[in-house]
Amino acid sequence: MFSRPVRRKFAVLAAAALTLTAAAGCGGGGSAVEASSAGTELEGASFVVGSKDFTENIVLGKIAVQLLKAHGAEVEDKTNLGGTVTNRKALQAGEIDLYWEYSGTGWIEHLKKTEPIQDSAEQFKATAEADLEQNQIRWIGPTPLNNTYALAIRSEKAQELGVKTVSDVAELAKTKPEEVTMCIETEFSTRDDGLPGLTKKYDFEMPKDRIALLDTGVVYTETDKGETCNFGEVFTTDGRIAALDLTVLEDDKSFFPIYNAAVTVKDDLYKKHPALEQVLNPVIAKLDDATMQALNAQVDVDGKEPGAVTAEWLEQNGFLGSSS
Structure with missing residues (x-):
């Protein structure tokens, strides 16, 4: 599967990181596990859960589906629904009840702000407060993980070209x-926090004939091959970065916003079921970069089903009511 031996080593490391994270949840801090174990707080409630169509957001969506069910709710699984716009419109139209969104996306895409806030806590607070006031959408979170955009290149090519930063690329x-x-996704090619804003910030041009628009997974494999492109748009919590031995370039002008994940839900539904927060927050607190990279790697590198990966992780951490 892998053309360079180093890739399997990184896949093993990713799996090991997941094991360590799970062990930490099941070992010390028994009261924390007890408090977040399955219960009946949402008995009688029903939710439709959506997600975007890339691995991490599907994984997060499956976590929400399984966790809400474990706390007594009836849940319809509409994960892998589509892109950002599709999920946001579905949420606003009441076609889904909740999905995981990212603070930077909320700020730039949904609230149409042009300047990101570099402090993660301030960025999340500003996004959550503005979205609640303007659109009656509540944000539950945030996670510690920051799934921001980045440019990556296969490591040997980075050494050959001498590139370490986005300024070097410019x-x-x-x-x-x-x-x-x-190699980039279609969505990245049009977003203000994507390629148009990046080339403006770093003052360089990207002619269309040097851009390949690809699906997320293909971006990683083609960047690794180096035939279609030298540089690829990646997500920093993606397990394929390590598995494929890609080098992530430093965003030395701090262009990309901070993307902490959170559950977004319409405020009127939240008010009907305020227990959503106490059910979700203990899990949200454990979703840091290393944990998310390991979960993503199990899907994208090891080929496991997202639902199986999340069920195992939730159970190992005591969130499905299992003993630890």
Whole structure:
């Protein structure tokens, strides 16, 4: 499956990180596990859970589905519903009741703000308060994980070109433009926090003939191959970065916003079921970068089903009522 031996080593490390995270949840802190174990707080409630169509958001969606069921709710699983716009519109229209969104996306895409806030706590607070006031959408969270965008390149090519930062890429675009080819998703090609804003911030041009628009998973594999493109748009919590031995370039001008994940739900539904917060928050608190990378790697590197991965993790951490 992998063309370079180092990849399997990183996959093993990712799995080990997941094991350590699970062990930490099941070992010390018994009272915390007890408090977050399955219960009946949501008995009689029903929810439709959506998610975006990439691995991490599907994984997060499955966590919500399984957790809400474990606390007595009836749940319809509509994970893998589509992109950002599809889920947001479905939430606002009442077609789904909740899905996981990211603070930077809420700020830039939904609230149409042009300047991100670099402090993660302040960014989340500003996003949550504005969305609640303007759109009556409540944010439950945030997670410690920050799934921000980045540019990545296969490590041997990074050494060959001498690139470590996005500024290096911008300089290369002027001196050796033929080397700056990119694999990106369609959504990234149009978003203000995507390629248009990035090229403006770093002052370089990307002609269309040097851009390949691909599905998320294909971006990683093509960036690794280095035939279609040298640079790829990646998510920093994606397990394939380590597994494919890709080098993530430093965003040295701090262009990309902070993307802490949270559950978004319409405020009127939240008010009917305020127990959502006490059910979700103990799990949200455990979802840091390392945990998310390991969960994502089990799906994208090891080929496991998202629902099986999340059920195992929730059970190992005591969130489905199992003894620890």
